Amino acid sequence: MRLLITLFILAFAQLFVNVASASPHTPVNASLQKTEKKSARDDERRKRRPVKTTTKKSRLTSVQKFKLKKQQKTATALQKTTSRRAPLKLSGKKYGHQRLAKAAAAAEADDEVQGLTGIKMSKSHRLRYQKARETAMNKLMGQLGKPYQWGGTSPHTGFDCSGLVWYAYKDLVKFKLPRTANEMYHLRDAAPIKRELLEKGDLVFFRINNRGAADHVGVYLGNGKFIQSPRTGKDIQISALSEDYWQKHYVGARRMMTPKTIR
Numbered sequence: 001m002r003l004l005i006t007l008f009i010l011a012f013a014q015l016f017v018n019v020a021s022a023s024p025h026t027p028v029n030a031s032l033q034k035t036e037k038k039s040a041r042d043d044e045r046r047k048r049r050p051v052k053t054t055t056k057k058s059r060l061t062s063v064q065k066f067k068l069k070k071q072q073k074t075a076t077a078l079q080k081t082t083s084r085r086a087p088l089k090l091s092g093k094k095y096g097h098q099r100l101a102k103a104a105a106a107a108e109a110d111d112e113v114q115g116l117t118g119i120k121m122s123k124s125h126r127l128r129y130q131k132a133r134e135t136a137m138n139k140l141m142g143q144l145g146k147p148y149q150w151g152g153t154s155p156h157t158g159f160d161c162s163g164l165v166w167y168a169y170k171d172l173v174k175f176k177l178p179r180t181a182n183e184m185y186h187l188r189d190a191a192p193i194k195r196e197l198l199e200k201g202d203l204v205f206f207r208i209n210n211r212g213a214a215d216h217v218g219v220y221l222g223n224g225k226f227i228q229s230p231r232t233g234k235d236i237q238i239s240a241l242s243e244d245y246w247q248k249h250y251v252g253a254r255r256m257m258t259p260k261t262i263r
Helices: 002-022 025-048 052-089 093-117 123-141 161-169 181-185 244-249
Strands: 203-206 216-222 225-228 237-240 250-255
Touching: 123 161, 123 216, 161 181, 161 216, 161 225, 181 203, 181 216, 181 250, 244 250
Parallel strands: none
Antiparallel strands: 203 216, 203 250, 216 225, 225 237
């Protein structure tokens, strides 16, 4: 019986020793578990962190956004500037229409002069040429209704056909202007012009009496019209080239005034 008690005590003591030896390791295992959990969390956080390449991309995107905003601001500023300047050109009905009219008149004058001469000119030269041509036209138109006078070259006595032309151009061209229609027709300083290319101020020639190349001359006014001093008993008048009589006797045309021939 004592033996059994002794064995039981020994077995109980051994069990107690085992429990005691195992109990200190328990907190260690718990700390290990905590450490493992912490390391696992750290790994997960590292995985979730953006990669360096992603960071660079985000930086590039921000730069691009900045540039885009800058471009948009510049475009907006340009639009505002344009919108502010635009009204200056056509501000108000009165000033806007006046400027448009002046611009249109200048463009029309440029086209007319360039079409007439085929030469581009400076503004001062163009104005001088236009003034000379208008002077000739005014001198011619001022003689309308005056009687024909054979050999006449003066507004006081009257004009014949070539005398009228001589009076209109003699002070406006550089070369010496001949007196008769036939000499004008053969004048080297005046270039021959085709009928379909006639312009205001060109001389038009006719053969009336079959004597020489040309025995009658007039000045083209545009729109198929020309001014002339016809014959004895007639006044200085405007006629149409399209009339059968003038078409039948027409022989040619010459350009008396050009930028090179005006004084």
